[in-house]
Amino acid sequence: MLPASHRLRRSDDFRRAVRSGRRAGRRAVVVHLLSQAGPDQGGPARIGFVVNKAVGNAVLRNRVHRRLRAVMAARLADLPPGSLTVVRALPASATASYGELESDVDGALRRVLEPR
Known part of the structure; x- marks a missing residue:
C-alpha cells in the first residue's frame, strides 16, 4: 500500500x-517525473x-491501478525527495501481467532518473 503522505x-x-517533468514511455505505461528544487525539496516523493x-x-x-500502486510502493526509495511522479497506464496495461508492468515501470523510471 502506498502511504498517504506519498x-x-x-x-x-x-x-x-x-x-514540466521528464517523460519516458514503455509498452504499458508512461512515467512523468518532476524533480523539484526549492522549499518542497525535503518532503516525501509523491x-x-x-x-x-x-x-x-x-x-x-x-x-x-492496484498493480501499479503496488509496483510503485516498492520503488519509493528510488525516487528523489520532494519529486512528483505520475504513472499513466496505456491500453496495453490491461492485458499485461504484474511482471510485465514491473519491467515497464522499471525501464521508464531508469530513463527519467538518469542524469541529463
Missing part, C-alpha cells in the same frame, strides 16, 4: 508533473496514477 492528489500537481477508460472497464482499470 500520494499525489491535487490536479495542479498532476498537471505540473505531466507538463506519486499519482492516471488510468483512463481506454484501458478498459472499471474492473480492469481498478486492477491496473
Whole structure:
C-alpha cells in the first residue's frame, strides 16, 4: 500500500508533473517525473496514477491501478525527495501481467532518473 503522505492528489500537481517533468514511455505505461528544487525539496516523493477508460472497464482499470500502486510502493526509495511522479497506464496495461508492468515501470523510471 502506498502511504498517504506519498500520494499525489491535487490536479495542479498532476498537471505540473505531466507538463514540466521528464517523460519516458514503455509498452504499458508512461512515467512523468518532476524533480523539484526549492522549499518542497525535503518532503516525501509523491506519486499519482492516471488510468483512463481506454484501458478498459472499471474492473480492469481498478486492477491496473492496484498493480501499479503496488509496483510503485516498492520503488519509493528510488525516487528523489520532494519529486512528483505520475504513472499513466496505456491500453496495453490491461492485458499485461504484474511482471510485465514491473519491467515497464522499471525501464521508464531508469530513463527519467538518469542524469541529463
